[in-house]
Amino acid sequence: MTIRKTLHATVNGERIERTVDPRINLVDFLRHDLGLTGSHVGCEHGVCGACTLRVDDVVVRGCLMLAVQIDGCRVETIEGVTASGEIAALQESFVARNALQCGFCTPGMLLTAAELLREVDNPSRPAIREHISGNYCRCTGYEAIVDAIQAASAGRGDDER
Amino acid sequence: MSDRLDTETPSPLGQSLPRSRAQRTVAGQGRFTDDLSLPRMVHAAFLRSPYAHATINGIDADDARAHPGVVAVLTGADLAERVARFAGRHPLFPDLQAPEQSAMPVERTLWQGEPLAMVIAESRAIAEDAAELIMADLDPLPVVASVEAALADDAPVLHDAIGSNVGLDMHVGNRQPDQPFADAAVEMSAVFRFGRHTGVTLEPRVIIADYRSAERRLDVFQSHQCPHQQQDIYARLLGLPEHKVRVVCGDVGGAFGLKQQLYTDELAVCAASLILQRPVKFVADRLESFASDTHAREHVVHARIGAKADGTLVGLDLDDRFPIGAYSQYPRSSVGEGSHVLRMSGAPYRLRDYSCRLRMIYQNKPLVGHYRSVGHPIACAVTEAMVDRVAARLGIDPVEIRRRNQLKDAYFPYQSPGGFSFRYLSLDACLERLVDLVGYDDLRREQRTLRDRGVFRGLGLATFVELTGTGPGYYGADNARVSAQDGVSLKLEPDGTVRCWTSLTDQGQGIDTGIQQVVAHGIGVAMDAVTVDSGDSATTPYGGGAWASRGAPVGSEAALRASRKLKGNILDIAAALLQTTRDRLDIRGAGIVDETGATRMDLGELATIGYFRQELLPADLQPNLFVTEHFVPRLDPFIITNGIHFSHVEVDTETGFVRLLDHAVVHDAGRLLNPMLADEQIRGGVVQGLGAALFEELIYDAEGQLTNATMADYLVPMAGEMPDIRIAHVETPEPSTELGSRGVGEAGTAGSAAAVLNAINDAISPFDHTLDTLPATPERVLRALGRIG
Numbered sequence: 023m024t025i026r027k028t029l030h031a032t033v034n035g036e037r038i039e040r041t042v043d044p045r046i047n048l049v050d051f052l053r054h055d056l057g058l059t060g061s062h063v064g065c066e067h068g069v070c071g072a073c074t075l076r077v078d079d080v081v082v083r084g085c086l087m088l089a090v091q092i093d094g095c096r097v098e099t100i101e102g103v104t105a106s107g108e109i110a111a112l113q114e115s116f117v118a119r120n121a122l123q124c125g126f127c128t129p130g131m132l133l134t135a136a137e138l139l140r141e142v143d144n145p146s147r148p149a150i151r152e153h154i155s156g157n158y159c160r161c162t163g164y165e166a167i168v169d170a171i172q173a174a175s176a177g178r179g180d181d182e183r
Numbered sequence: 184m185s186d187r188l189d190t191e192t193p194s195p196l197g198q199s200l201p202r203s204r205a206q207r208t209v210a211g212q213g214r215f216t217d218d219l220s221l222p223r224m225v226h227a228a229f230l231r232s233p234y235a236h237a238t239i240n241g242i243d244a245d246d247a248r249a250h251p252g253v254v255a256v257l258t259g260a261d262l263a264e265r266v267a268r269f270a271g272r273h274p275l276f277p278d279l280q281a282p283e284q285s286a287m288p289v290e291r292t293l294w295q296g297e298p299l300a301m302v303i304a305e306s307r308a309i310a311e312d313a314a315e316l317i318m319a320d321l322d323p324l325p326v327v328a329s330v331e332a333a334l335a336d337d338a339p340v341l342h343d344a345i346g347s348n349v350g351l352d353m354h355v356g357n358r359q360p361d362q363p364f365a366d367a368a369v370e371m372s373a374v375f376r377f378g379r380h381t382g383v384t385l386e387p388r389v390i391i392a393d394y395r396s397a398e399r400r401l402d403v404f405q406s407h408q409c410p411h412q413q414q415d416i417y418a419r420l421l422g423l424p425e426h427k428v429r430v431v432c433g434d435v436g437g438a439f440g441l442k443q444q445l446y447t448d449e450l451a452v453c454a455a456s457l458i459l460q461r462p463v464k465f466v467a468d469r470l471e472s473f474a475s476d477t478h479a480r481e482h483v484v485h486a487r488i489g490a491k492a493d494g495t496l497v498g499l500d501l502d503d504r505f506p507i508g509a510y511s512q513y514p515r516s517s518v519g520e521g522s523h524v525l526r527m528s529g530a531p532y533r534l535r536d537y538s539c540r541l542r543m544i545y546q547n548k549p550l551v552g553h554y555r556s557v558g559h560p561i562a563c564a565v566t567e568a569m570v571d572r573v574a575a576r577l578g579i580d581p582v583e584i585r586r587r588n589q590l591k592d593a594y595f596p597y598q599s600p601g602g603f604s605f606r607y608l609s610l611d612a613c614l615e616r617l618v619d620l621v622g623y624d625d626l627r628r629e630q631r632t633l634r635d636r637g638v639f640r641g642l643g644l645a646t647f648v649e650l651t652g653t654g655p656g657y658y659g660a661d662n663a664r665v666s667a668q669d670g671v672s673l674k675l676e677p678d679g680t681v682r683c684w685t686s687l688t689d690q691g692q693g694i695d696t697g698i699q700q701v702v703a704h705g706i707g708v709a710m711d712a713v714t715v716d717s718g719d720s721a722t723t724p725y726g727g728g729a730w731a732s733r734g735a736p737v738g739s740e741a742a743l744r745a746s747r748k749l750k751g752n753i754l755d756i757a758a759a760l761l762q763t764t765r766d767r768l769d770i771r772g773a774g775i776v777d778e779t780g781a782t783r784m785d786l787g788e789l790a791t792i793g794y795f796r797q798e799l800l801p802a803d804l805q806p807n808l809f810v811t812e813h814f815v816p817r818l819d820p821f822i823i824t825n826g827i828h829f830s831h832v833e834v835d836t837e838t839g840f841v842r843l844l845d846h847a848v849v850h851d852a853g854r855l856l857n858p859m860l861a862d863e864q865i866r867g868g869v870v871q872g873l874g875a876a877l878f879e880e881l882i883y884d885a886e887g888q889l890t891n892a893t894m895a896d897y898l899v900p901m902a903g904e905m906p907d908i909r910i911a912h913v914e915t916p917e918p919s920t921e922l923g924s925r926g927v928g929e930a931g932t933a934g935s936a937a938a939v940l941n942a943i944n945d946a947i948s949p950f951d952h953t954l955d956t957l958p959a960t961p962e963r964v965l966r967a968l969g970r971i972g
Contacts, residue, residue, distance in 0.1 A: 045308070059218035060211020062436070064385045065469040069894035072385055100211030113209040117201045120863050123691025125208025126386045126436030132209065147907075155903040158894070160385050160437050161691050163870030163931075164902040166863055 029093040033058070034102030042089045049073040049084030052099060060100035060129045064158070071157030074130030075099045081137045100129035109136045112174045121170035123161030131157045135171045144175050196704040199859030202696040203714070204434075204689060213434040216389040216406045217466050224391065224462040225254050227452050228310035230300040230317045231474065232292040235328060235547035235887025236341075239290055240320040242300050247316040252309035256317065257455055258300045259287035266454050267420045269445070271511030271550075274659030276518050279351040279543065281511035282342045286420075286451045292321070293341060293509035294549050295887055296474030298448045303455055303463055327546045328887040330483045330504045334544065341509060341545045348545045350511065351518060355525050356538035357600050364489030364498040364536055371572050372487040375565050376956040378880030379481035382554050383899050386436020387467040388476065390449045392456035400427045403453060408438045408688055409728035410720040415664045416445050416514060417453050432718035432728075438690040439871070440553035441476050443730055445513050448475065473892035477552025478881060479520060481506050482561050488569040489536070494579045496588045498536025499529040501565065506544040507551040514663035517551045518543055523558025523650070526601035528566050530648040531610050531825065532588045537600030547887040553730070555871055556929035559649055564937035564957065567645040571941045575948060581644050581941065582623060585614055589646060603650075608825045609913045610646060613849040617644070617827050620911050621847050626831060634949060640844070641946025643830040645937035651926025652736035652822035655815055668815035669738040670724025671745040673702065675753060675808040677794050679773055679786030681708060683715045683745075686726020687738035692928055693860035694734030698742045700856055701922070705746025706753075707770035708786070724811050732926025735856055736822045740920045741814035748810040756789055759801050818919035826850035826930050828869070830938035834946040836968055839961030841877055841943055846935065847909040853917040853925040861927045862910045868931020869908050874900045875932075876939035877958050 028041045033056060040055055047066075052058040052075070064072030066085045073084035076098040077091075103109045112132055115121070122128040131154060138145055138153040145153070150168045159167060207213055230242075244256040263285060270281040287298050300317050304310035325339035332338060333348040341348055354360065364370060384406075391404040401423055407413055410430040418428045435442065448465060456463045467475065485502040503524045507517035525541045574584040589610040590597055597605045617623075623642070630640050658665040672684040683702050689695040695715040703710045717723055724741075727733055754765035757775045761768070761783050768775055774782035775789060792799050793806035800806065816822055831845035848865050855861045878898035882890045891897045916923030936957055944953050947968060954967035965971045 043308070053218075054220075058211075059215070060213075062215070062386065063217070063466075064387075065894045067469065067893060067895065070385060104210045104212075116209050117205045120201060120205065120693070120859055122205055122208060123693070123863065123867060124384075124386065124435060124437045125205065125213050125691060126215065126384075128208050129211045148903075151902040151905070155901045158385060158899060158901065160383055160439075160871070160899065161867045162863060163866040163868075163900075163908060164905050165866055165907050168902070168907075 027090050029090055031092045031095050031097055033097045034099060034105065044088065044090050046089045047085050048087040048089050048092060051089035052084065058099050058101050062126050062129065064126070071130045071134065072127050074133045074157060076133060081133055100132065103133070111177055112136060115170040115174040115177070119166050119170040119173060121162060121166040127157060127159045131159065131167060138171070139175050147172065194704040195700040195710045197855060199857060200696065200700065200710065202693045203699065204695060208434065215386055215434045215436055216391060216404050219391060219404055221391060221393055221462040224464055225303050225305060225459070226307040226310050227455060227463050227465040228302050228307060228314045229298040229448055230314045230319060232295055232297045232299050234292065234321055234323050235295045235326045236324040237292050237321040238324060239288060239292060239299065240322060243318040244300060247302055247313040250313040250316060252305040253313045254303045255459060256300055256302050257451070257458065259285060259289040262286045262451060262454050263289060265457065266450060269420060269513045271513040271516040272662045273516040273518050274661060275657065276351060278353065279511065279516060279518055280345045281350065281516065282344065284447065284510050284513065286447050286454055294547055295889060296549055298451060301451050301455060303459065307466070326887040328548065328883050328885055330506050330544060333506060333546045334504070341547065349542050350545055351541065351543040354538070354540045355601060358536050358538050360500055360502065360538045360540050366491065367489030367497045368492035369573060369576050370487060370489045371569065371576060373569065373572065373955050375484045375486060375568065377480050377482045377561055378958050379478050380875055380879040380881060381473065381476050381478045382439040382441035384437030384439060384441055387469065387472045388442060388446065388449065389466045390452050391462055391464045392453040393462040394456040394460055396460045399423070401453065401456065403430045405430060405432055405449070406435045406442055407432050408443045408690060408730060410688065410718055411686060411725050411728060412514070412665055414720040420450060421453060421457060429721040432688055435690040438729065439555045440557065444477060444515055444552050469894060470892050473881065473897060474889055475549055477512060478508065478549050479551055479554035480561065480875065481551070482524065484524065484561065484565045486565050486569050488573055490573045490577065492577065494573065494577050494584045494587050496532050496534055496570070496573065499534055499566065499569065501528055501539040503539065503541045504544060505541060506546045508546060508548045510550055512550045512552045515553065515658065515665060516663065519553055520551065520558035520561065524562045526603065527559060527648060527650065528562040528601065530599055530601060531590060531646045533590055533594065534600060548883060555868060556932035559647060559933040560872060560875060560936050563645055563647040563934045564940055567937045568940055571944065582614070582618055585644065585646055589614065603823070604819065605823060606819065606918065607915060608648060609851045609915050610825055612913045613825060613827045613851060614646065616911050616913060617829055617847060617849045620849065620909060621829050621845065638833065639836055639946045640831065640833045641942040641944065643938040643940065643942025643945055645828040645934035645941060647934040648823060648825045649930060649933050650821040651732035651824055651929065652816055653731040653733065654817065654820050656820060666725060666727045668813050669726035669733065669741050670811055670813040671698065671738065671742040672724050672809065672811040673745045673749045675749060675790045677787070677790045679790050681706060681713045683713055684723040685715060685717045685738055685742065686724045686728065687734050688718050688728040690729060692734060692864055693857065694738065696860065697735060697739055697856040701739045701742040702746050705743050706750045709772055712773065724813060732928040735924035736917060736920060736926055737814060737816060739856060739924060740922055741812050743922055744812035744814060745810055748812055749808070752807050752810065753789060756793055756800065756804065756806055757784065759804055760784065760792065760799065816919040822917055822919065822925050824851055824925040824930065826934065828934035828938035830942040832939060832942040832946055834943055834964060836947065839964035841959055841964060843873060843904065843906045846906050848931060849911045849913060850927065850930045851913040851915050851925070852927040853915055854923040855912060855914065856924060864928045865910050865931040866908045868929060869935040870900050870905055872932045872935025873905065873939060875957060876936035880958050
């Protein structure tokens with residue numbers, strides 16, 4: 023007999039309460055219980071980065087956390103940061119530079135890129151490449167992604183000046 | 184009606200425009216197949232064979248069936264009566280012996296990972312729990328897991344009816360193998376080994392089969408490249424009429440040829456939906472992906488080349504041993520890779536003597552299918568490595584030996600010894616462009632200087648000729664019903680915007696944007712007045728989907744023709760309303776303009792009359808604002824392209840690590856529909872080839888057990904180790920179409936591994952050793968250097 027557990031969390035600004043199997047991982051919970059299908063499942067062992075999302079402002083792998091671990095936490099997914107406009111410049115930059123092809127890695131890549139731009143002003147190309155090394159992209163070969171992140175970073179600098 | 188192709192009117196065609204499809208995926212609003220959920224949907228998990236070869240004595244699923252939440256457990260025996268058998272034959276290779284397959288095996292399993300039983304349950308987790316309760320009574324049989332084991336005199340034979348493990352043994356060329364090359368001053372030989380790898384789409388294979396008994400109708404939602412092909416297969420193998428089968432491919436998270444054919448587990452899911460009469464979903468997990476997705480590129484190639492003292496190449500003699508796994512992949516067969524090695528090796532050069540033998544070999548491994556640039560990377564790597572070997576022996580620079588031997592403009596049209604007619608190839612133009620682009624001579628000087636300081640850098644070139652836009656006749660009609668033509672439908676909406684459906688499919692290449700550009704150009708409307716939908720076998724024109732880089736050369740020509748047709752129909756209506764003739768009118772933006780350029784009426788106004796106010800039109804004019812055109816190139820069997828890759832590497836001779844410093848490609852894709860998207864196709868393809876060159880290999884042990892089936896152990900390129908990639912184009916219009924485009928999607932993969940191999944060997948040339956195996960892992964580099972045994 024499975025013991026189910028109730029969790030309370032704030033997901034993309036909405037307070038939720040759900041009862042879940044303790045074994046369900048966070049990204050499956052978000053996708054299948056909450057319908058937040060923007061986070062993707064690529065490897066289920068923490069390597070590919072397709073399930074990247076944020077818990078209490080920290081970028082995490084949604085496949086390496088259990089849903090029950092977000093009890094009392096704030097979770098943000100690609101749907102949330104799109105709605106808030108927080109990463110609009112990055113998203114525009116990705117589209118303009120064609121920094122995505124199939125788009126499966128893109129939500130995770132964007133959240134990882136946003137983390138870098140929050141920490142570093144105008145990161146160098148090697149620094150960008152290093153930072154996104156935990157997010158696999160099988161389509162682009164990465165160069166366009168690096169270009170797009172660099173462009174978004176430069177654009178942000180202009181706005182601030 | 185003016186032809187805007189040849190006017191100065193601004194057109195989106197040829198511009199680097201971003202993709203509309205990208206808008207939704209950056210916002211997390213993509214609709215990938217696993218994002219869908221249907222009423223009463225249940226989930227499948229498979230029990231897969233733990234052995235590479237075993238007799239199936241029985242499968243006891245009683246405990247699994249009794250597990251709470253389990254709906255059904257189905258085995259090969261349950262499906263045998265309901266699903267027709269099939270075999271991966273090929274009309275152009277009548278001697279290819281392809282044993283039949285079934286949805287799931289009954290008597291014998293022939294590869295580790297082969298599905299043996301399917302559990303269907305309320306959730307995937309429950310299905311996996313129950314799969315663990317199944318007792319499969321299996322007796323292991325002797326395993327054939329390598330080329331050597333398969334060809335040994337006393338090798339166990341996988342398929343008794345064939346009598347050996349060789350499913351095809353054929354020869355192409357103008358001479359018998361193993362003859363000395365007359366008047367060759369040098370003859371060199373080598374044995375090349377290429378690691379088995381796979382496409383590793385970040386989104387795994389996903390399928391939802393939804394059979395509704397009341398209508399006897401099967402809807403399949405699938406992450407796939409070829410919805411019409413799948414409609415045909417499911418209809419035939421499950422005994423349904425084609426118009427009752429619909430295959431819908433939404434957003435697809437990477438495909439690369441891996442999602443181009445039939446998988447037995449996916450067929451079993453469709454059968455399960457028919458049996459259970461409810462939707463069944465299956466999502467491959469990553470382990471299943473490595474162990475059951477189509478594999479590619481495992482080859483052992485014995486090569487011999489002859490040349491005169493001045494570097495003139497005389498002949499090439501190859502023997503390709505190509506192990507394909509347990510069966511020939513259905514429906515396209517597994518021969519494609521070997522066929523391209525057989526016929527495309529040596530293609531860029533004028534060779535008096537050419538001979539290639541191909542043996543397609545069965546072994547106890549998953550099936551070999553098609554992976555981006557099918558076979559070309561092997562043909563290119565072997566050819567280019569041998570050319571460089573001659574150059575090194577004779578003290579000729581790699582650029583110079585290519586200048587001396589590549590097919591010259593004056594030779595065309597040229598009949599290749601592999602059996603192709605090359606109308607024209609821009610080989611020399613690409614080579615000279617590349618030499619300029621990368622500053623080749625400066626890098627050679629730098630290389631010499633650095634060597635004195637113990638830094639070993641290498642320059643590698645790889646010229647290639649590539650078959651794209653495969654025409655009719657290659658697959659024939661009987662076994663693999665693979666359509667070589669593509670279609671485009673256009674509808675003028677009542678507000679004057681245009682909706683487009685195409686049989687092409689887009690897994691991120693951007694061909695739907697390319698089609699949008701052609702349609703906007705062809706009609707004369709703005710880009711944002713056109714939307715393109717694809718991936719639905721029920722609503723799009725019949726066609727091939729995505730394979731053989733066909734979007735630009737084949738589908739876009741259909742789009743141009745459909746646009747012309749719709750424009751003609753629009754202008755007929757406009758001419759009647761404006762009491763003029765259609766040759767005096769044109770479409771510009773959202774309006775109909777006359778010869779002075781003045782707007783005479785809105786497109787929306789015209790469409791409104793066409794749909795709602797026909798009484799305003801002459802009695803004999805029936806407005807037709809929905810048109811369809813199909814196109815297939817008929818001039819040549821393939822649309823042939825060429826290009827050249829350059830790799831600059833640094834080899835650490837102490838650790839064996841290879842650092843990629845630079846990579847460049849010059850390619851001839853004819854007219855570019857969208858230069859940015861073409862460049863990004865090439866870059867992505869290059870990086871997949873770089874993975875093949877340095878990292879990617881499915882490592883099987885002698886028992887046919889896959890030993891590295893995780894993303895942490897099977898290495899794909901990561902951002903930190905990849906170089907920026909420079910790209911230039913030579914644009915020779917393709918003569919068989921009006922647009923003049925050639926395929927571009929696979930060019931990046933065709934030659935990138937070959938260039939790296941040559942660069943590594945150039946870097947280590949002072950040590951008088953060569954590397955002949957890819958991927959070039961540090962261990963292999965150190966072995967090549969003789970530093971480890």
